[in-house]
Amino acid sequence: MMYAVGLISVVLIASLQVSVAPLFPISGAEADLGLIAILGTAIIAGPRAAMLVTPALALAIGMAGSRSPGLMLVAYAAILPLAAFVEDLPYPLGRFPRLVFVAVFAGMWGRVLLGIAAMASGGDFAVRALLFQVLLPGLAFDLVLIAAVFAATQAAGIRPRRFTLQRAGWLP
Amino acid sequence: MVILSRYTWWLGAMAALAFLTTFAGQFGILGPVQGIYLRATEPVENGLGAVFRPIAGLLSNAGDINSLRNENRELRLENEALQNDLVALTREAERAKELEAALNITTAGTEGTRLAANVVHRESTPFTDVLSIDRGSSDGIQAGMVVLSAQGSLLGSVTDVFSDRSFVRLITDSRSRVVAETLETHVEGVVKGAANRKLELDLAQGEVVVGNMVVTSALSGRFPAGLPIAKVSSVSGGPQDLHLSVMLEPLVRLSGARTVLVLTSFVPETSLAGATP
Numbered sequence: 122m123m124y125a126v127g128l129i130s131v132v133l134i135a136s137l138q139v140s141v142a143p144l145f146p147i148s149g150a151e152a153d154l155g156l157i158a159i160l161g162t163a164i165i166a167g168p169r170a171a172m173l174v175t176p177a178l179a180l181a182i183g184m185a186g187s188r189s190p191g192l193m194l195v196a197y198a199a200i201l202p203l204a205a206f207v208e209d210l211p212y213p214l215g216r217f218p219r220l221v222f223v224a225v226f227a228g229m230w231g232r233v234l235l236g237i238a239a240m241a242s243g244g245d246f247a248v249r250a251l252l253f254q255v256l257l258p259g260l261a262f263d264l265v266l267i268a269a270v271f272a273a274t275q276a277a278g279i280r281p282r283r284f285t286l287q288r289a290g291w292l293p
Numbered sequence: 294m295v296i297l298s299r300y301t302w303w304l305g306a307m308a309a310l311a312f313l314t315t316f317a318g319q320f321g322i323l324g325p326v327q328g329i330y331l332r333a334t335e336p337v338e339n340g341l342g343a344v345f346r347p348i349a350g351l352l353s354n355a356g357d358i359n360s361l362r363n364e365n366r367e368l369r370l371e372n373e374a375l376q377n378d379l380v381a382l383t384r385e386a387e388r389a390k391e392l393e394a395a396l397n398i399t400t401a402g403t404e405g406t407r408l409a410a411n412v413v414h415r416e417s418t419p420f421t422d423v424l425s426i427d428r429g430s431s432d433g434i435q436a437g438m439v440v441l442s443a444q445g446s447l448l449g450s451v452t453d454v455f456s457d458r459s460f461v462r463l464i465t466d467s468r469s470r471v472v473a474e475t476l477e478t479h480v481e482g483v484v485k486g487a488a489n490r491k492l493e494l495d496l497a498q499g500e501v502v503v504g505n506m507v508v509t510s511a512l513s514g515r516f517p518a519g520l521p522i523a524k525v526s527s528v529s530g531g532p533q534d535l536h537l538s539v540m541l542e543p544l545v546r547l548s549g550a551r552t553v554l555v556l557t558s559f560v561p562e563t564s565l566a567g568a569t570p
Contacts, residue, residue, distance in 0.1 A: 132334060139425075140338040140414040144349035149419045149490075172303055176310055183314070184327045185334060186416050187423045187453065187460045191315030198307040202300040239420035244467035247419065247488030254419040254488075286299040 131174065134158045135181035149250075150259035152266055155182050155193070156228055159200050160220065161270045167282040171201055192238055196231035203227055204284035216281050217271055223284075224267045228260050328429070328455035335427065335457070338413055406558035407441065408432060412551055413458070419488050422466040424449070426553060429457045437561040439516055441554040442545040447471065447509060447520045448553055450561075459555075463547055464522065465490040472513040473522055476506040484522055484541065492523055494539035501528050501539050514562030 134154050142151040155178045163171035179197045183190025204223045214222075236251040274281060317323040354361060410426035417423075428434050438451045440461045449463040462469055464486055471484040473494065482497035484507060494507060505525040511518035523541035530537040 132337065136334055136337045136341055139416065140342045141345045143415055143417055144342075144345050145352070146417065149417070151418075176307060180314065181330075184323075184330045185338070186414075187421070187425070188416075189315060189318060190323070191311040191313075191318065194307055194311035194314065198304055198311070202304060205300060235418075236420060239418070239467065242468055243470075244420045245486075245488040247467070250419040250488035 127174065128177070131177045131181050134178060135185045138182050139186040147258040147262055149254040150262065152262040153228055153231060153259065155179065155197060156200060156224065156231060156263060157266045157270060159197060160204070160224060160267060163201065163204060163284055164270070164274055164281045165279055168201055168205070168284050168286055175201065188235065189238070192234065196234050199230050200227040201284065205286065208284045220267060220271060221264060224263050225260055228263045229256060232256055232259055324455065328458070331455055331458040335413065342414060406556070407554040408434070408557050410553050410555055412553060415548070417490065419490065420467050422463040422486065422490055422547070424461040424463060424550070424553070426459050426461060427457065428555060429455045429459050431456045433557050434459050434555055435560060437515065439520070439556040439559055441520065441556060442550060443552050443554060444545065445521070445554070446544040447516070447522045448545065448547065448550065450515070451555065461553070465492055465543065465547060471516060471522065472510045473507050474510045475501055475525070476508050478505065481510060481512070482539070492541040492543055494525070494541055495536070497537045497539050501525055501537055503528060507541055516561070517556070517559050
């Protein structure tokens with residue numbers, strides 16, 4: 122049952138990413154719903170569930186749109202290890218600032234990767250556009266959404282889960 | 294680092310999966326799977342689009358109300374001028390037909406067979422501008438086919454085809470290149486999409502002025518000649534410059550396209566040769 126709900130959610134988020142997110146752009150950039158969903162899953166259900174959701178979402182978003190599924194996998198693969206790394210940093214940061222840090226750097230990585238892929242496949246080499254039209258507005262969009270997800274979990278009384286894996290393994 | 298090492302095997306699996314899907318995509322193995330996925334999710338995407346598109350339209354129009362008013366005023370004036378031109382052109386066309394009949398000349402039309410398709414979604418970033426349409430190989434669509442707006446202006450060309458879905462690279466995509474010429478002065482160049490979905494006429498040498506119409510040229514073999522693309526919106530550079538810097542304004546508002554026409558009667562030469570357009 123849990124896997125069926127997960128699968129339907131993945132398809133729904135991928136459809137939202139390709140058909141709804143482009144309708145609400147900020148200066149040409151759109152929210153990365155895949156990133157938000159992966160972080161949201163990790164917060165609510167823990168990193169092992171997110172480890173299953175990550176490849177499923179990458180493949181679903183890649184296949185629903187014109188982006189390469191392989192590239193989406195590489196873009197999203199950084200999220201969980203980065204989150205675990207940030208969680209392990211010896212700085213007195215709260216849960217939310219760490220989440221913001223992860224969202225910013227994972228979002229940056231994914232967008233730069235897709236931008237470079239577009240440039241490499243014949244697009245204009247436009248670093249300024251990548252920075253001001255893709256990265257900054259996109260990251261601002263992501264931050265608003267991740268703040269909303271975090272606030273919703275807090276309001277619902279859900280204690281955010283840790284990103285760190287206690288031991289290696291696959292299934293939750 | 295110990296914590297990160299617990300993700301190592303997972304990262305390895307992700308990298309392997311990325312390699313496999315890229316490999317499968319390159320050799321067309323992923324195509325049928327993607328076709329099935331697109332067919333299965335089409336109702337979901339259509340439903341979401343139907344719900345959110347009016348909201349997006351409302352928000353977009355609310356922000357642009359003044360510019361829309363101005364545009365509407367200009368369009369009314371332009372419409373009046375165009376109606377007058379239409380009358381004159383209709384008379385000239387009738388006269389030309391009479392002369393062709395008298396001289397026993399037959400000319401091929403540029404209309405061709407057009408297949409209407411609905412836009413499912415649009416993926417638009419400063420670097421990419423791609424449409425997804427609800428027609429595919431089962432409707433006779435092939436990669437490289439030309440896609441027009443409902444009014445007949447060039448929108449782009451088909452890049453990927455699945456059984457019931459195709460992806461169209463718009464002319465404003467920064468990877469798009471169309472060999473073109475100005476209608477009035479026959480100055481040739483390449484219409485290319487630039488970052489931020491701008492459009493420019495590259496490599497143009499000769500007399501180009503604001504307001505010139507830019508149409509496709511048959512030189513590349515990828516587009517039939519004479520399809521309207523855009524109007525010249527600005528020209529910079531003088532006689533000392535090797536090429537003029539010509540910016541274009543598309544004839545159709547690309548973001549508003551809901552229905553497009555695929556020119557199925559024209560198969561680009563690159564497709565005939567089996568190459569990717």
